[in-house]
Amino acid sequence: MLVPPLFEEMNRMRKMMVDVMRSLHTLGISSFLPDLPGTNESLVALQRVTLSGWQMAVMACAQQHQISHIASFRGGVLAIARMHVADHWMLSPVKGATILRTMMRTKVAADREAGLSTGIAELTARAGAGPLELAGNIIGSELFAQLNDAEIPEMENQRIVRLESDNKPGDVQIHGSALWLRAEPDDDAEMSFAIAQDIDGWIGQ
Missing domain, CATH: 3.40.50 (Rossmann fold)
Known part of the structure; x- marks a missing residue:
């Protein structure tokens, strides 16, 4: 598989x-x-x-x-x-946090091109309050939190x-x-x- x-x-x-x-x-x-x-x-x-x-x-x-x-x-x-x-x-x-950081940086860059000012800390806070769109993906708060804590399994x-x-x-x-x-x-x-x-x-x- x-x-x-x-x-x-x-x-x-x-x-x-x-x-x-x-x-x-x-x-x-x-x-x-x-x-x-x-x-x-x-x-x-x-x-x-x-x-x-x-x-x-x-x-x-x-x-x-x-x-x-x-x-x-x-x-x-x-x-x-x-x-x-x-x-x-x-x-x-x-790691999950690495995936999220990459997606959030893409979001920050796209917002900047659109004349908006956002940052990683702001996006992280928004993810804790409700679903967050990153790279076309609507990520719920629980998935965001679990990914942020997820380490590579041994x-x-x-x-x-x-x-x-x-x-x-x-x-x-x-x-x-x-x-x-x-x-x-x-x-x-x-x-x-x-x-x-x-x-x-x-x-x-």
């Missing part, structure tokens, strides 16, 4: 993740990519979603399909924090994969592009195949 990144990073990396799944198929590995509640085809409104709700949904999905190996991308690692019995492959895991059986340009601690580095930083959705066929190969080797260990 693949767990996608969160918010805009999910949109920017979805093509890459589909390419990873296709490459896994050629390697003889079946995979699926569920939509988190409040995203894509989900009928749940995002502003009603919580991080704990995402964690419960991912856990229920894995149990239903008897999944023992989970590959999580970026902020998707925050949704697997309760699944200590599974084996976890993680690409460039990130699992018993995990493999952290990072790009060669990333100096943070990890188990392996691969060549590729930080697609989550692109202004528009993009892909990197070489990186997608490298990810699939690493997942294949990890499962076969």
